[in-house]
Amino acid sequence: MADNDNNFSIEEEEEDVRLDPVLISRIFSTISYETPKETRITKKTLQLVSEYIRLYATEAILRSNEARLEEKRKKEEMMPTTNGQAENEDLLQEGLLDEKHLKEIAGLLNLDF
Numbered sequence: 530m531a532d533n534d535n536n537f538s539i540e541e542e543e544e545d546v547r548l549d550p551v552l553i554s555r556i557f558s559t560i561s562y563e564t565p566k567e568t569r570i571t572k573k574t575l576q577l578v579s580e581y582i583r584l585y586a587t588e589a590i591l592r593s594n595e596a597r598l599e600e601k602r603k604k605e606e607m608m609p610t611t612n613g614q615a616e617n618e619d620l621l622q623e624g625l626l627d628e629k630h631l632k633e634i635a636g637l638l639n640l641d642f
Contacts, residue, residue, distance in 0.1 A: 547583050550575035585642055592638055593630040600630070 553575050562568040 547576075547579040550579055553578050553582075585638075588642075589631060589634070589638055590626070592634040593626045596630040596633045597626055 550572065554570060557570060558568065
């Protein structure tokens with residue numbers, strides 16, 4: 530999936546993965562509409578919402594990965610690892626996106642969308 534640590538690429542394994550329009554319709558009718566039986570939503574609108582959610586999630590992953598890489602660069606600049614155990618722990622978490630990475634980018638991501 531990743532070319533190297535600096536270039537994260539989703540396109541290599543990208544499939545046409547979207548939320549099911551029926552699921553989106555159910556979510557809208559359950560949460561958003563006061564009278565769900567009287568409200569209608571077109572198939573094209575559901576497809577558009579599905580694509581929007583896919584783009585949003587993809588962008589969140591890419592930006593979170595950038596935040597992770599920046600954190601890693603700063604950590605390496607501040608404290609070069611000399612302890613073997615610390616190096617092993619870093620290797621285990623090297624490619625791990627955490628909620629802290631998502632929290633770091635969430636504000637700007639929401640403003641952009």
